[in-house]
Amino acid sequence: MNKKYRTLLFGAIISITSLLTGCFEFVEKIDLQNNGSGAITATLNMSKSKTKVASLMKLSSFGSFKIPSETTVKAEMEELATTLKNTKGISNVKYTLDFKNYIATLSCNFAHIEALNEFSKALSKKTKVSITSYNSYSFNPSAGVFKRNYTYTSDMGKEFGKLSNDDQQLFNDAIYTNITRFEKSIKTQQHNQAKVSEDKKTSLLRVKAIDLLRNKANLTNNISLIN
Amino acid sequence: MHIKKYIFSTLAIFAAYCSYGQDLINRVPKEAKIVAVINHDAIVKNSSLEMLNRAFVKLGLFEALANEKNIHTESITDLPIALDRSSYIYYAQTDSINYTGILIPLKKNHNIADVLFKDYESFVGLKGYESKHSPDQKTNVAWNHNMLFVMTSEIEKKFFENPDNAARYGIEVQDDYVSMYEELFEEAPAVSDSSDEDSWEYNEEEENENFEWETDSLEDFDLESDSTAIALEDYDWDDYDLSDLETDYATISTTNDSLQNSLLKKWSTDNFPLFLEPAHNNAKNKGLKNFNRKNTLVHFWMTDLDAFYKKSLPADVINLRFGLQTNEFTTGYTDLTLSLTQKxxxxxxxxxxxxxxxxxxxxxxxxxxxxxxxxxxxxxxxxxxxxxxxxxTEAYLKSLPKFIERWYAPLIAQYKEPLSIAAIATDVLFDEKAIANLAxxxxxxxxxxxxxxxxxxxxxxxxxxxxxxxxxxxxxxxxxxxxxxxxxxxxxxxxxxxxxxxxxxxxxxxxxxxxxxxxxxxxxxxxxxxxxxxxxxxxxxxxxxxxxxxxxxxxxxxxxxxxxxxxxxxxxxxxxxxxxxxxxxxxxxxxxxxxxxxxxxxxxxxxxxxxxxxxxxxxxxxxxxxxxxxxxxxxxxxxxxxxxxxxxxxxx
Known part of the structure; x- marks a missing residue:
């Protein structure tokens, strides 16, 4: 892995998202069938910072960071979708880009959840950032156990640490939400901050982006289903 | 009568002595085009000696003095510089040499001889001064009881580009390496002329179509009938020894450099006294004198701005790239002063x-x-x-034709006449008052x-x-x-x-x-x-x-x-x-x-x-x-x- 590239990438992500005063939400929704197939939808909602995003998009760069144009964003998204389409086990890839409210959505079906790990590998190869080293999924249909493994990456934390204390606090409003829905009811789940829905079939985990960046929150979760 | 003359002469000499002793502006020659004045008095009075000393310590300046010049001190008052007067740095141009002069006021009973220029060689200069020059003789220094003068010089490159000047001093004017290289290959076989009937011209439509090679292999090319190939193959490339070219160029360059260095040393030394006590100075230069002595920390003056522009602009590159002729362009600016002040x-x-x-x-x-x-x-x-x-706005529109004629037309001489016509047209067609009423x-x-x-x-x-x-x-x-x-x-x-x-x-x-x-x-x-x-x-x-x-x-x-x-x-x-x-x-x-x-x-x-x-x-x-x-x-x-x-x- 190219450490300098990864550091630069994280630095750019931190700095650009901090320009949005941290007001954004990332929602990841997984619908998992009993046989291990399902669908995933990832949504990045920057609507709360849309005034700033709109202003930033009119610039070609901010400081040392290049601001992508609408055309570039569309092209990058198209490329991402193509990579996803070419991943074995993935189908029905769709995406939307709302440049009025600044909401981006990417969704697909998967034959088995591990196909998402294949997608992460393909993306890692493309961007030379090892995503699979810190995020992966697995599901054992017969045992009814769903696992998500997450490992904190220190590079992101280092870049975050460069911001002033006041600016770090701006990330208080940035949220990461994971919703995992099953056909069977949930028996137990390991993560102490994750909640179970009334119908017992959905797990909801909401963490602040600031806690993820400071390694005070983790996304690792083991969910056991009632067989 | 004789007594009167004697008295006046003495007074004149005494006045000259005093004036040379006071503000060093009297030693800034008329030839100086750029002058900077460092007003020590204002700097010290507007800050404090104690703060300046601490700042210099922090910046490592005293350490540098100790390491490089073996001057050990932690106070600027220990240095030989007179802090109640000003230093001058100037840049003077003649047609053959450019000089940089530094004038520093010194305290009474200074010990500069003990601390600086120890590796310089003494020479007999003007009476009343201790004079030395650097080992390469490009830097000359002189001091007396109240001032230090340092002068470095460099050859004005364009002086020897003039063939008459070059011939007078035995400098061989040579083309650059590329021209010499091209001369060497004057008799080499020509590549096909673009005016030939068979020559290929770029055709956009063809380019966009799918192109298929008509032949499948090189064997299909008839090399024997290609005249350029024959000429190149038959040519005896051993006739062209590039190493000879490189040697010739290096020898000429070395000889020229050596001659120029000798001339520089001689001229520097010969002219040094003329700059040490210039016959014509800038003492009455308003641009240099008129600034607030109490609050101005540094003052800068520059003249001949047009000449400076023309010298600094890469005229050939601008002409080649943009087709603009900067040689004919004059800004109309005469001189510039800058003052850093604090109030x-x-x-x-x-x-x-x-x-x-x-x-x-x-x-x-x-x-x-x-x-x-x-x-x-x-x-x-x-x-x-x-x-x-x-x-x-009205005055601007009325002046627009004059701006075009004065500033823009000289830049594109080939379009000077059409531009003049356009300038008159704007005057005739525009209703300046009506436009000014808009804004x-x-x-x-x-x-x-x-x-x-x-x-x-x-x-x-x-x-x-x-x-x-x-x-x-x-x-x-x-x-x-x-x-x-x-x-x-x-x-x-x-x-x-x-x-x-x-x-x-x-x-x-x-x-x-x-x-x-x-x-x-x-x-x-x-x-x-x-x-x-x-x-x-x-x-x-x-x-x-x-x-x-x-x-x-x-x-x-x-x-x-x-x-x-x-x-x-x-x-x-x-x-x-x-x-x-x-x-x-x-x-x-x-x-x-x-x-x-x-x-x-x-x-x-x-x-x-x-x-x-x-x-x-x-x-x-x-x-x-x-x-x-x-x-x-x-x-x-x-x-x-x-x-x-x-x-x-x-x-x-």
Whole structure:
């Protein structure tokens, strides 16, 4: 892995998202069938910072960071979708880009959840950032156990640490939400901050982006289903 | 009679001695084109010796002196420099040599011989001075009881490019390496001429079609019938030994360099006394003398700006790239002075640019203008900053043909005649007065304090089973706002365009104010025509107050006075920046946080360009530093003293 590239990438992500005063939400929704197939939808909602995003998009760069144009964003998204389409086990890839409210959505079906790990590998190869080293999924249909493994990456934390204390606090409003829905009811789940829905079939985990960046929150979760 | 002559001569010699002993300006030769004056007295009096010493220690200057010159001290008072007088550094040009001279005032009973120039060789110079030169003889120094003079020189490159000069001194004028290389291959076989019938020309249509090779292999090419291939194959390349070419070039260059060095040494030494006690000096040069001795820390003067421009611009490159002939171009600028001054906690750079009579005639009326008095009623008190332009549109349009002839035509000599015709055409066709009625030439733009607005955004609401739906919510945000205004005595065309835009649903017209929605950003701009002023702003409340004659302004008249004295003014209130950034949520990098917070103790950063007076354009940039030190230079020294070492290394 190219450490300098990864550091630069994280630095750019931190700095650009901090320009949005941290007001954004990332929602990841997984619908998992009993046989291990399902669908995933990832949504990045920057609507709360849309005034700033709109202003930033009119610039070609901010400081040392290049601001992508609408055309570039569309092209990058198209490329991402193509990579996803070419991943074995993935189908029905769709995406939307709302440049009025600044909401981006990417969704697909998967034959088995591990196909998402294949997608992460393909993306890692493309961007030379090892995503699979810190995020992966697995599901054992017969045992009814769903696992998500997450490992904190220190590079992101280092870049975050460069911001002033006041600016770090701006990330208080940035949220990461994971919703995992099953056909069977949930028996137990390991993560102490994750909640179970009334119908017992959905797990909801909401963490602040600031806690993820400071390694005070983790996304690792083991969910056991009632067989 | 004889006694009188004797007395007068003695007095003259004594006066010359005294004048040479006092301000060293008498030793700045008339040939000097660029001169910098370092006013030690003002620097010391406006800071303090103790602070300067500590700052020099922090910057490592004393350490450098100890290491490089074996001078061990931690106080500038121990150095031989006279701190109550000024140093001069100048750059003088002759046709053959360029000189850099440094004049430093020395204290009584200085010991410079013990500490400096120990490896220099003494020579017999002017009586009354100790003279030495460097081992390569390109640097000469001389000192007496109260001053030190250092002079370095370099050959003026263009002098020996003149064949007559080169021949006189035995310098061999040679072409550059590329030309010599090309000469060597003059008799090489020519490649096919582009005028040949068989030659290929680029055809865009063909290029875009799928192209298929007609032959499948090189065997299909008939090399035997290709004349160029035969010629190249038969040619005896051993006739061309490039190493000979390189040797020749190097030998000529080395010989020339050696000759030029010898000449430089001789001329430097021979001319040194003429610069040590110049017969004609700059003592009466107003550009060099007229500055505030109490507050000016450093003063700079430069003459022959046109010659300087022409020398520094890469004329050949500009001509090749843009087709512009800079040799014919004259700016019309005569001389320039710059002064770094401080007055209490304000640091200021003042400049004065001399212009020739032609330019003064053309520009004087353009910048002889006053801003509309009514602007004073509409100055928002709580503004972050503003800028203004103050010129006479009618005079500018009338002068436009002259600008074209004077400045632009010489740059493109091949189009000089058509440009002249275009210049006259603009004079004939333009109704300058009618255009000036559209926009008088005055314009002011204020950046208001940030304003709170309600904006909508999309959020998600979750039910008990964590199914989510999109909902629209509102939030308060701060955005910067502005107000601008300019005078227009004939607003018909603006109103017509605005009304047409309303008809096309591009604008809304509500109670006398036009509104333009900027959809992507959720913002709006407002346009108002009132009396002879056109207002454009982003705060509806302000424009409504202007419309209703209820706009309050306390600072209007003082700002108008500031603006009226200048052709261009820009002001930013630095003390408001930190709070504004916080409200806007613009993040600051941690390492800069402390300095950024300190901006709230600063005052205004101001840029002013004055009108033209007596053939000069005056301008100034000033910055009000925090008042706690009572002196701008003390504040800067304190910053140096309290900063981390890493930052100093970064700066220096």
């Amino acid at each position: 209490a906690n304000q640091l200021r750079v003042e400049s004065s640019l001399g212009i020739d009579r032609d330019i003064e005639k053309m520009l004087k009326d353009v910048f002889k203008s006053k801003v509309n008095r009514k602007f004073a009623h509409y100055v928002p008190d709580d503004h972050l900053g503003y800028f203004s332009i103050n010129m006479n 008088n030439g005055d314009f002011v733009f204020f950046v208001n304090d940030v304003k709170k607005v309600q904006t909508e955004y999309i959020d998600y609401e979750y039910d008990e089973n964590y199914d989510y739906t999109e909902v629209t919510k509102t939030k308060e945000e701060y955005i910067p706002s502005f107000l601008s205004m300019f005078t227009s005595k004939d607003q018909r065309i603006y109103k017509k365009i605005a009304d047409y835009s309303v008809h096309k649903d591009e604008l809304e017209f509500i109670d006398g104010i036009y509104k333009l929605n900027i959809k992507d950003a959720g913002l709006a701009m407002y346009l108002l025509f009132k009396d002879d002023i056109v207002f454009l702003g982003s705060e509806l409340e302000q424009l409504t107050a202007i419309r209703d004659n209820s706009f309050k302004s306390k600072s209007g008249h003082s700002i108008l006075k500031e603006v009226n004295g200048n052709s261009f003014t820009a002001v930013a209130h630095a003390e408001k920046i930190p709070e504004t950034f916080k409200k806007l949520g613009i993040p600051i990098v941690k390492s800069f946080e402390k300095n950024f917070e300190e901006l709230s103790h600063f005052g205004a950063l101001k840029t002013e360009v004055g009108a033209i007076k007596k053939g000069r354009i005056e301008s100034a940039i000033s910055f009000d530093l925090p008042k706690k030190e009572n002196s701008a230079i003390r504040y800067i020294l304190n910053k140096i003293l309290s900063s981390q070492d890493g930052m100093i290394e970064t700066l220096f």
